Amino acid sequence: MGYDRPISWRTLFCPWSPGEGSGPCAGDDREATQSSPDKTATAPAQILGSFSPGSGSWLWAWANKSILPGMSRDALGFRDWAEANGHPALAQPKTDVDEQGASTLVALAVRGTGAEGYYKGPGGNSAVIITFGPVTLTAADGKVSTFTVNVD
Template sequence: MKFLDSLFGKKEKPAPIEEPAASDDADAVVDVIFERADAELQLKTEAAMGLWGLGSGESWAADLEAGTITFVNAKGWEINAPVQVIGTLNTADGTWLWGWDHPSVPAPVSLHAGLVRDFGAQHGLEALTTRKIEADETDGWTFAALACHLAGAQGAYRGPAGDALVFMTYGEVSIRDPNAG
């Protein structure tokens, strides 16, 4: 283990998320799922940052018809992955529009958003089952983390599109270094 610590640097482990007791109510179970999803996304984001430079000024483009997202990092590497749109946050009016009923999102790339809607229906969470709601960027990340967790996605990304922020999950990445011989 000391070898791995020296190779990757020793970091503090996040506090474990406690399982609710059987007698706890359904709200506690839902809270634990949200906490777990957030912690999971944080770890996946840290891994992507370290492995291929997510968040280091990369450019990105999503092709919703093809269902793919492409990042180009500072080294010129092309990172491609399948993409799903969870929803969009309109920064002008503070509203969230779910990907599962978004006029600009083809049905095949809204499946992860649909998982969140189904989870919301199962647990009586109106914010997850109402097409358009008031929200902020923190809410968008919460929704993306939950989608990432429910779908077993590799990570989530938020990109600007005019006055909107598009929250997406992505699947297994492939990395190509066009500068490699």
């Protein structure tokens, strides 16, 4: 499932200092957060990669040196699966693709990593693709529920 409403970038990209502090900035795992007056949704998040329409290229998160290894764990797992299962084209760090090709890569990786969905972040020269896991909804009254997608 794709998600196009803004999420909290601070939660995902607050200080890149693994292991320092507490809360969402401790370690290199991050959560995406979306709030409304009556509830807050949070989910574990990973950076899958980025698509640059101008250059017509896709760059996997594991190949982007500005992304912490912990934030590209799912992308790296998908690369390892592709290599082990005879799909070397899916394991290239950077690939020339159009928007449809990038969408296909995202669909394959979302399915392959077992992500619940993804978010296509806004960008000037490129769009970052962030996958997310089970979504926890916390209502204003404190009631908590979890939303998952099962695709078999």
